[in-house]
C-alpha cells in the first residue's frame with residue numbers, strides 16, 4: 182500500500198482483492214528496477230509531505246500569484262536538493278513530483294544539454310558548473326514570432342566583427358523576435374540563442390550562441406535587450422506557471438567565444454571552419470528532449486488513466502434491480518473498451534520510452550566514436566515516437582475526462598489542468614505533423630534504397646523482408662489466433678511496408694519528387710504513423726521476452742500488449758483491409774478477442790493502476806484518490822472555491838439585488 186496518503190477506509194479494497202498478480206512486482210516492471218521504485222517512492226513522499234509543494238488551490242491563483250508560487254517552489258526544491266545532498270537522479274525526480282512547469286525545466290532540460298552537446302570542452306568547463314550551481318539561469322531561445330518549425334528560416338543575426346573579436350546579435354525584423362522560449366520572460370539570466378552566423382560577408386546559417394540577458398546584480402535586462410512574457414495561455418493554472426518569453430536584440434555584442442563551437446568555429450580572423458561532423462548535430466538538443474518527451478507521455482497518460490480507472494470502480498449508475506446494488510461504471514463494456522486500451526497504451530509508452538532512452542544513449546556513444554550512421558534512425562525514432570505518443574496522450578487525457586462524466590470537468594478531478602498542461606506537447610519540440618513528415622521522408626528514402634539492394638537496419642529492418650511482406654496473407658482463423666505475437670507482428674509489418682511502398686510508388690508518378698511528396702503528404706502521415714505503431718508494438722513484445730519476475734505479472738503484461746496491438750488494428754482497420762493484410766472476417770475476430778481480453782483485465786484494472794505507484798499529491802485528483810473516498814472529497818473541495826468565501830456573492834448589491842427588486846422595469850410590462 183505504498184501509495185496511500187491518508188484515508189482510513191479503503192473503498193477500493195474489494196477491487197484490489199480481485200487482482201491476479203503481485204502488484205509490488207508490477208511496480209518493479211513499470212519503474213524498471215527495484216531501485217527505481219524505491220527512489221521514486223521516496224521522492225514522491227518527500228514532495229507530498231512538504232507544505233510548500235501544496236498545489237490544491239493552484240487553479241484559483243491569478244497569473245502573478247501562480248508565477249510567484251512557481252518561483253517559490255523552484256527555490257525551495259533547490260534548497261531541499263542541496264540540504265539533503267540529493268543525487269542527480271533524486272533531484273530530477275523531486276522536480277518531477279513538484280509537478281509545476283517552470284523555468285527550471287528549460288534550464289536543466291535544454292540550456293544545460295545544449296551547452297553540453299554543442300559547446301567545446303572549454304566552453305562546458307566554463308558554463309556548466311555555473312549552471313549547475315544556479316549562479317546563472319538559462320533557457321533555449323530558438324523559436325521566433327515568424328518561424329518555429331522551419332528552423333532554417335530563423336532571422337536573428339549574429340555578425341562577426343573582427344575589429345573587436347565579437348559577434349553582434351541583432352533582431353532585424355518584428356518576426357525575428359524570439360517568441361515562446363520557456364523561462365525567458367522573467368527568470369533567465371542567460372539563453373542559448375539560435376541565430377544566423379554571418380562572417381566575412383557570408384551567411385552560414387543557424388548556429389547557437391550563449392547570450393547574457395539580465396544583470397546578475399539586479400536582474401534588469403542588459404543594454405540593447407528587450408524582454409517580456411508573451412501572455413496568458415490555455416487553461417487555468419496549467420502551463421501559465423511558465424514565463425514563455427519574447428526577446429529582441431538591438432546590436433548586442435558578445436565575445437566570439439560565446440558561439441557554441443563544438444560543431445563549427447569562427448577564427449580570430451573571422452574565418453568559418455566546419456568540423457568533420459554532420460551539421461544536423463546542431464539539432465541534437467531537440468533529439469534529446471524528444472526522447473524525454475516520450476517518457477513523459479507514459480507519465481501523463483498513466484496519471485489520467487489511474488484517475489479514470491479508480492473513479493470508474495467507485496462510480497455507480499443504473500442496474501439496480503429490486504433494491505440491489507447499482508452497476509459500477511467500470512463494468513460497462515463501453516467504459517472498458519474506451520478505458521482499457523488507454524491503460525494498455527500507458528504501459529506500451531512506458532516500455533517504448535525505456536527502449537528509446539537506450540537507443541539514444543547508444544547513438545550518443547557511437548557519435549563520440551565518430552560513427553554517425555545511426556543518426557537518421559535516431560532522428561526518425563525520436564520524431565515519430567514523440568509525435569504519436571503525445572498526440573495519443575493528449576486525446577486520451579480528454580477521453581479520461583469524459584470517462585469520469587460531469588465530475589471529470591471539475592478542476593478538482595485534476596484532468597482539466599493535466600490536459601491543459603499536456604496538450605502543447607503536440608506542438609512544442611516540433612509540431613507533430615511536421616515531425617511525422619520527417620519520419621515519412623526517412624521511410625521514402627529507405628524504400629528507394631531497397632531497389633539498390635541496400636539492407637535496411639534497426640527499426641526498418643522489416644522492410645528487407647519485402648518479397649514476403651508485400652504478398653503475405655494472415656493465417657488467423659480463430660479469435661484465439663490473434664494471441665500469437667508472430668501473427669500480430671506480421672500484419673503490422675505488412676501494413677507499414679505496404680503503405681510506405683504505395684506512397685513511394687505514387688510519388689514516383691509525380692512530375693518531381695518534391696511535388697509528389699507534397700501531394701501525397703496526408704497519406705505519408707498515415708504511413709509514418711503505421712511505422713511508428715509497429716515500433717511500439719514490437720518493443721512491447723520484446724519487453725515480454727525479458728526476465729519478468731513476480732506472480733502473474735507477465736500474464737498481465739501479455740494481455741495489455743495484445744490489447745494495445747488489437748485495439749490499434751481495430752482502430753485502423755481500414756489500413757489493414759485496404760492493404761490486403763487481413764480479411765474483414767479476421768478483423769472481426771480481432772475485435773472478438775479484444776472483448777475477451779477486456780474481461781480479463783477487468784478484475785485487475787485497479788491493481789494495474791496502483792502499480793504506477795502515484796501518491797495522491799502527485800495525482801492531485803479527488804476522483805483518483807487511492808482510498809476511493811470520492812464523494813466527501815468532492816464535497817469538501819467545492820467549499821474551497823473563492824466564490825464560497827462569502828455566502829452572499831460580490832456583485833449582489835450592484836447587479837443581482839436591483840434585478841430581483843425590479844428596480845429596472847420593462848416599460849411595456
Ligand SMILES: CCCCCCCC/C=C\CCCCCCCCCC(=O)SCCNC(=O)CCNC(=O)[C@H](O)C(C)(C)COP(=O)(O)OP(=O)(O)OC[C@H]1O[C@@H](n2cnc3c(N)ncnc32)[C@H](O)[C@@H]1OP(=O)(O)O
Nearest residue numbers: 280281282286329330332461464560598599602609610611
Ligand atoms: C496538472 C499539472 C501537471 C503538471 C505537469 C508538469 C510536468 C511538466 C510538464 C511540462 C514540463 C515542461 C517541459 C516543457 C519542455 C518544452 C520544451 C519545448 C522547447 C521547444 O519547443 S524548443 C524548439 C523546438 N523546435 C522544433 O522542434 C523545430 C522543429 N523543426 C525542426 O526540427 C527542423 O527544422 C526540421 C527537422 C523540421 C526541418 O529541418 P531542416 O534543416 O529544414 O531539415 P530538412 O531539410 O527537412 O532535413 C535535412 C536533413 O536533416 C535531417 N534531420 C532533420 N532534423 C534532424 C535531427 N534532429 N537530427 C538528425 N537529422 C535531422 C533530415 O532527416 C534530413 O536528412 P536527409 O537529408 O533526408 O538525409
Ligand SMILES: Cc1cc2nc3c(=O)[nH]c(=O)nc-3n(C[C@H](O)[C@H](O)[C@H](O)COP(=O)(O)OP(=O)(O)OC[C@H]3O[C@@H](n4cnc5c(N)ncnc54)[C@H](O)[C@@H]3O)c2cc1C
Nearest residue numbers: 321322323324328329330361362363605608609610611614
Ligand atoms: C508551450 C510551448 C512551449 C515552448 N517552448 C519553447 C522553448 O522553450 N524554446 C523555443 O525555442 N521554442 C519553444 N516553443 C515553440 C515551439 O517549439 C514551436 O511552437 C513549435 O516548434 C511549432 O512551430 P510553429 O509555432 O512555428 O508552428 P507552425 O510551423 O507555424 O505550425 C502551424 C501549422 O502549420 C503546419 N505546418 C508547418 N509546416 C508544415 C509543413 N512543412 N507541412 C505541413 N504542415 C506544416 C503545422 O502542422 C501546424 O498545423 C514552445 C511552444 C509552446 C506551445
